[in-house]
Amino acid sequence: MSGPSASVGRADFVPAFGPLLERAGLANYESVMACRQGLRLDKPGLAGRERIRLRLDWPDGGPAELYLKRYKTNGPAIREWSALAEVRRAGVATMEPVGMGVGPAGGFVIVTAVPGEALSRCMGNLLERFSQDAGAMAELADGLGMLAGRLQAAGLAHRDFYTAHIFCDVCDPTGPAAKTPDRRFNLYLIDMARVFRPRWRKWRWRAKDLAGLKQSLDSAWVHRHWSGVIAAYERQLGRRLPLWVCWLIDIRSWAGHRRAIRRLAASQASRP
Numbered sequence: 001m002s003g004p005s006a007s008v009g010r011a012d013f014v015p016a017f018g019p020l021l022e023r024a025g026l027a028n029y030e031s032v033m034a035c036r037q038g039l040r041l042d043k044p045g046l047a048g049r050e051r052i053r054l055r056l057d058w059p060d061g062g063p064a065e066l067y068l069k070r071y072k073t074n075g076p077a078i079r080e081w082s083a084l085a086e087v088r089r090a091g092v093a094t095m096e097p098v099g100m101g102v103g104p105a106g107g108f109v110i111v112t113a114v115p116g117e118a119l120s121r122c123m124g125n126l127l128e129r130f131s132q133d134a135g136a137m138a139e140l141a142d143g144l145g146m147l148a149g150r151l152q153a154a155g156l157a158h159r160d161f162y163t164a165h166i167f168c169d170v171c172d173p174t175g176p177a178a179k180t181p182d183r184r185f186n187l188y189l190i191d192m193a194r195v196f197r198p199r200w201r202k203w204r205w206r207a208k209d210l211a212g213l214k215q216s217l218d219s220a221w222v223h224r225h226w227s228g229v230i231a232a233y234e235r236q237l238g239r240r241l242p243l244w245v246c247w248l249i250d251i252r253s254w255a256g257h258r259r260a261i262r263r264l265a266a267s268q269a270s271r272p
Helices: 015-023 029-033 075-089 119-129 134-153 202-216 219-237 243-270
Strands: 010-013 049-057 063-071 097-102 107-112 166-170 185-189
Touching (some): 010 015, 010 029, 015 049, 015 097, 029 063, 029 107, 063 075, 119 166, 134 185
């Protein structure tokens, strides 16, 4: 995408989503930047950007759920759009691109929603549902390792590589809706704004990502299945993890648990 002029914005949309966006009146840069539809998803730390969930209808009446991110400047939108393309090229399941725009009012990115639920929210249900199915939990470990390995084999990292940013869609692996035959869990990485390509200390970033993932998983599950995560990760990376990286993952994960415990204690102490 070429840059906008001083007074005119430009938007590029994936053609397949053209009818959906036109029906919603979101067919150009100006209409998207002025959009007041949808649900604003405000939270602390979103200065300079806003997130909006859009529930639209296709011309045939079918529903569609999209997410619109608007930025006050163009750079973040361009970087996020580029990161989304890189993650998809790496073979990591994620959102589908819908459109992006840049112009005098700032930039925007529109993507589809991913199916399922954040692993941070559904892990407890998965543990209960598959408590007697060691094969299912081993499959989940394999899927997590594959996702992390593909991302990092492509030279990418994610600043918040936690289960809150990995969505899990449970399906019948033999059913017509199964995206991957013989797999019960489809995993999706979200929040492309946190994806980047480290220029130095790549192994430290790899360790940080894996430590974040390990820290955010159920500790009992980690005890039983973390070796499966690492085995799948190493297959994707094409090499074994250096021993010092394994140590660093454990140290960072342990430190993260300690910080989480202190935050919880401080939060409980501040309650009346």
